[in-house]
Amino acid sequence: MPSMPGLPRSQGEAAEAALEPDVTESSHSNAQGHVEGTPGASGTHGRTPMPSDKHTPLPLIRIAMGLYESQVLRAGIELRLFEHLAAGPATAAELEKACGLHPTLSGDFLNALVAMDLLERDGSHYEMPARTAAHLDPRSPGYIGGALAFMQRQYPVWSDVTGNLRSGKALIDDLPGDIFMSGPYRTQQSTRGFAEGMDGLVTLFDGPLAQSFRWEQVTSFTDLGGCRGRLALKLAAAYPNLRAVVFDLPPLRPLFDELLQSAATDEPDEAGGAGLRSRVTFHAGDFFADPLPETQVYLLGHILHDWKPDKRRLLVERAFEHLPPGGSLLVYDSMIDGTPEVDRLNYLRSLHMRMIAGSSEYTIADGIRQLRDAGFTVEDPVALNEGTTLLVGNKPG
Ligand SMILES: C[S@@+](CC[C@H](N)C(=O)[O-])C[C@H]1O[C@@H](n2cnc3c(N)ncnc32)[C@H](O)[C@@H]1O
16 A cells, blocks of 8 residues: 555554544544443343354454554553552543543543453443452562563564565674674663563563472572573572572673662571572673583573574583583473464464574473483473473483
């Protein structure tokens, strides 16, 4: 389609799309933009159901409209809607005031969130059910707003998948150097954005990880590529027997220091161990080239998927070489596991890694093989959440 005159192509297309008949065209909106007679308790207003069609296009339409849902969720987080609803039910007018929503759009926005099952509506009041609050109320221990925001910031990578599929190119191909140093660590601000994203992502599985290894039996571990240390701090806080080293590139050090100051006190912890601040340290280095800290356990979390197979092999071999006999290497990634619900997420994640770094996710079998090839004996894989698998390799004693 030609662009709208006077507008760049993308804006022109957006404007043209906006002129197409709207799904609510036949509904009547009141002055506030709230659709009159919005289905709520009254259901479908007696619409005759469509004849059942075993080849319904609905799944395709849902996929094509996935971006709309995603952006509505994103707006809810950015406008702090869920935070406000955590205080209790509220009317549309109250939410408009609290979140700065324009009344023209707020009705459809809030009702879409109800239809998406994220909110509930009782008469004129919107409320957040416990299933939503568990993950979107910032005060909840299961809050994942940071992880969702990070995923949503990745959308530009997906802006020309067709082009990527034709060219086979990754973002890294046009960067002057390392994917991290010439990517997110270019500026202090983007370094912070990346580190906060990683903070968010680890909240998706830090609880299960704390339960999935014999942490109480070891005294030291090193999180290789541990970013600014969110996970190391969490594990060390849960296990007073642990001393942790976060090993990462130099730009992360100030952000580690900042997090350590905010998260830890120097008080001895309950078990009488040393305070968190003295048990968790940062070691700046390059895990491909520099000596690795002496430790009983190395963690490679969301690291192998960043690199092509030769570099993955090098990292696993280096971990084996630096561990003492009886030491363990823990690896977690979004491994392909052959089940549709996991692979639906993880093939997309794999495509994402290919389009960024020319790397990929890998199957659980390949992960196990890689650890065994380096000399590890490998325990049964553990699911840390819907898409993340943990492998534990032990160096023979
Ligand atoms: C995808 S993030 C994973 C962060 C964290 N482990 C997690 O599970 O979310 C990859 C991390 O590897 C670090 N990294 C990349 N290249 C590195 C290198 N050569 N040496 C040490 N760390 C590196 C990055 O700075 C980043 O923190």
